Amino acid sequence: MSKPKTIIDKIWDRHVVHKEENKPDLIYIDLQLVHEVTSPQAFEGLRMKGRRVRRPDRTFATMDHNVPTIARHIINDPISKKQMETLQKNCEEFEVPLADINHPDQGIVHVIGPELGLTQPGKTIVCGDSHTSTHGAFGALAFGIGTSEVEHVLATQTLWQAPPKTMNVKVNGRLSPAITAKDLILAIIAKFGVRFGTGYVLEYTGEAIRDLSMEQRMTICNMSIEAGARAGLISPDETTFNYLKGRRHVPKDEEFDQAVAEWSALATDAEATYDAMVEIDANEVEPQVTWGTNPSMCIPVSATIPAPESAKTDASKEEIERALEYMGLEANKPISSVTIEHVFIGSCTNSRISDLRRAAKVVEGKTVHTGVRAMVVPGSQSVKLVAESEGLDKVFTEAGFEWRDAGCSMCLAMNDDIVPPGERCASTSNRNFEGRQGNGARTHLVSPEMAAAAAIEGRFVDVRTYLTTPV
Amino acid sequence: MEPIRKHKGLVYPINRSNIDTDQIIPKQFLKRIERQGFGQFLFYNWRFDDDGNERSDFSLNDTKYDGASILVAGENFGCGSSREHAPWALQDYGFKVIIASSFADIFYNNCVKNGILPIQLTEEQTSELVKKAEGEPFTLSVDLENQVVFDDAGFEASFEIINYLREMLLNGWDEIAVTLTHEDKISTFENTKA
Ligand code: SF4
Numbered sequence: 100m101s102k103p104k105t106i107i108d109k110i111w112d113r114h115v116v117h118k119e120e121n122k123p124d125l126i127y128i129d130l131q132l133v134h135e136v137t138s139p140q141a142f143e144g145l146r147m148k149g150r151r152v153r154r155p156d157r158t159f160a161t162m163d164h165n166v167p168t169i170a171r172h173i174i175n176d177p178i179s180k181k182q183m184e185t186l187q188k189n190c191e192e193f194e195v196p197l198a199d200i201n202h203p204d205q206g207i208v209h210v211i212g213p214e215l216g217l218t219q220p221g222k223t224i225v226c227g228d229s230h231t232s233t234h235g236a237f238g239a240l241a242f243g244i245g246t247s248e249v250e251h252v253l254a255t256q257t258l259w260q261a262p263p264k265t266m267n268v269k270v271n272g273r274l275s276p277a278i279t280a281k282d283l284i285l286a287i288i289a290k291f292g293v294r295f296g297t298g299y300v301l302e303y304t305g306e307a308i309r310d311l312s313m314e315q316r317m318t319i320c321n322m323s324i325e326a327g328a329r330a331g332l333i334s335p336d337e338t339t340f341n342y343l344k345g346r347r348h349v350p351k352d353e354e355f356d357q358a359v360a361e362w363s364a365l366a367t368d369a370e371a372t373y374d375a376m377v378e379i380d381a382n383e384v385e386p387q388v389t390w391g392t393n394p395s396m397c398i399p400v401s402a403t404i405p406a407p408e409s410a411k412t413d414a415s416k417e418e419i420e421r422a423l424e425y426m427g428l429e430a431n432k433p434i435s436s437v438t439i440e441h442v443f444i445g446s447c448t449n450s451r452i453s454d455l456r457r458a459a460k461v462v463e464g465k466t467v468h469t470g471v472r473a474m475v476v477p478g479s480q481s482v483k484l485v486a487e488s489e490g491l492d493k494v495f496t497e498a499g500f501e502w503r504d505a506g507c508s509m510c511l512a513m514n515d516d517i518v519p520p521g522e523r524c525a526s527t528s529n530r531n532f533e534g535r536q537g538n539g540a541r542t543h544l545v546s547p548e549m550a551a552a553a554a555i556e557g558r559f560v561d562v563r564t565y566l567t568t569p570v
Numbered sequence: 571m572e573p574i575r576k577h578k579g580l581v582y583p584i585n586r587s588n589i590d591t592d593q594i595i596p597k598q599f600l601k602r603i604e605r606q607g608f609g610q611f612l613f614y615n616w617r618f619d620d621d622g623n624e625r626s627d628f629s630l631n632d633t634k635y636d637g638a639s640i641l642v643a644g645e646n647f648g649c650g651s652s653r654e655h656a657p658w659a660l661q662d663y664g665f666k667v668i669i670a671s672s673f674a675d676i677f678y679n680n681c682v683k684n685g686i687l688p689i690q691l692t693e694e695q696t697s698e699l700v701k702k703a704e705g706e707p708f709t710l711s712v713d714l715e716n717q718v719v720f721d722d723a724g725f726e727a728s729f730e731i732i733n734y735l736r737e738m739l740l741n742g743w744d745e746i747a748v749t750l751t752h753e754d755k756i757s758t759f760e761n762t763k764a
Contacts, residue, residue: 121734123732127756136601154760164600181601243652245657246680247654251746254749254750293588293649294645294649297674324650393588511651512597
């Protein structure tokens with residue numbers, strides 16, 4: 100028998116086009132996803148050198164970062180408009196398929212890839228976007244790249260990459276009921292910090308991971324980059340195959356069975372070893388809320404805001420002080436006493452149909468707290484349609500939420516969906532960096548359930564007690 | 571891409587860790603479709619107040635750092651978003667070398683692809699450089715061929731960089747052109763395995 104291997108090594112070995120001493124490997128890229136913000140300069144680069152897109156059939160583009168989520172045909176900002184028109188023009192010129200703002204497939208790039216079945220186990224997938232790690236949930240090797248690399252892949256369908264180091268992120272035990280993938284990944288980053296994954300590809304393993312639905316797995320892999328890892332993945336299993344079956348770009352009938360056999364063989368071998376390992380107990384994980392300005396500055400909802408003197412390894416005393424000041428928070432106060440003005444349910448982390456269903460369950464029959472502006476932004480137009488067919492839009496709007504069209508929206512506030520300076524937002528997105536949701540905006544990352552409960556109460560509450568004690 | 575072999579320049583220190591690309595170039599400036607002209611927006615929210623006036627409490631606005639071409643920072647520099655606008659902004663502002671005690675992976679690559687030299691030193695070394703540069707105007711020399719950084723007062727540190735990236739920086743390669751010399755292999759791969 101050959102040496103036991105991790106899924107990471109297996110995918111890598113299958114994609115090496117050229118190997119040379121003292122050089123990274125030249126690896127083949129199966130799929131490149133493209134969006135409007137990180138691609139214009141890449142297409143321009145091709146044009147200047149008279150190069151073409153090598154494989155338009157392995158390239159797929161959409162518009163998400165910049166698009167308005169309301170009255171979407173009126174784009175007020177001329178520079179945004181130009182950026183979208185540029186993508187349109189580039190896709191026409193280079194014959195790249197595009198789900199533009201009028202297309203029913205339009206949505207956040209990391210939501211639509213899986214939805215359309217473009218994302219599949221064993222593929223190498225890149226996009227000029229750091230949350231490309233999301234696609235790892237399917238057992239794909241998926242990572243974010245810069246615009247120069249986007250251009251390189253457009254022109255050659257390959258990248259020079261050193262083989263990655265591998266890390267097993269082992270999640271022991273099981274999550275308690277009502278604890279979500281978002282709480283788990285936040286707890287992992289809180290425990291090991293924002294740098295532990297740098298230089299590695301993470302594989303999430305363990306019973307708690309196996310229990311997760313595909314959409315929850317995407318939430319986990321999505322935030323690998325917040326741990327410093329360009330890619331994070333999960334070996335494919337029945338959950339993966341059931342999700343993929345029948346999707347547009349997935350093989351059908353006998354070919355599907357054949358694909359499943361190949362995909363199953365990708366899973367990490369029992370005896371395989373990793374370059375590193377970290378472990379966490381799922382049983383311990385509580386609903387999480389970030390209090391600071393990076394995702395590791397995160398505590399259980401039952402906890403108090405840390406004091407600078409409590410500085411551990413990942414954040415120094417000065418960093419905590421600075422974060423508290425930016426966030427307008429007082430040390431040692433319970434995080435549940437913090438009131439909010441905004442709630443954002445959306446982003447490539449938490450805007451899929453199951454996220455919206457779970458949030459709607461919390462909201463049903465209740466009313467958004469006075470003084471809170473709450474919005475739901477589905478991850479794709481197709482998620483939006485399904486949600487509407489189930490009446491979720493009514494649940495949200497009747498409670499006082501805004502119900503929007505698909506896009507990145509308030510996750511990075513590049514369009515008009517902005518949190519004003521000094522105001523506070525409970526957000527299901529992935530980055531609580533300074534200014535991320537608007538200059539001076541204060542972001543607290545939470546799960547969709549926790550965001551929904553915060554919208555109703557106007558402050559952070561433990562969604563577990565909330566679900567059992569109706570108000 | 572401009573080759574870089576040796577460089578001597580004024581050092582700008584920024585004594586923070588986890589400086590993310592949202593800070594290096596905030597999202598409102600990512601809408602431009604050109605590669606040039608991002609320097610004016612570098613560290614925008616730290617450099618300017620809400621009315622667009624320079625903030626006196628941010629050191630890059632201090633005239634003693636005018637013309638700085640080497641930036642020194644703490645750990646995990648360039649984390650977060652993959653936006654290449656971050657190295658474009660740094661380069662357009664005038665930075666040619668970034669020294670940090672560690673870098674985020676995507677940012678590191680993005681620097682090299684644009685001819686910016688990212689240098690990883692130990693935390694001790696970056697702290698020493700930060701301290702020196704916070705005082706009198708401080709210049710540093712970088713020699714990529716010999717993989718060493720030094721000043722006129724006895725500081726010297728060697729650094730690692732993988733050979734391929736070093737060659738690329740030294741020669742200012744067009745990486746796509748290099749790759750296309752392997753066109754036959756890519757085609758064979760596509761015909762047999764992809
Ligand atoms: S939703 Fe946010 S994190 Fe995801 S791709 Fe859009 S901007 Fe990036």
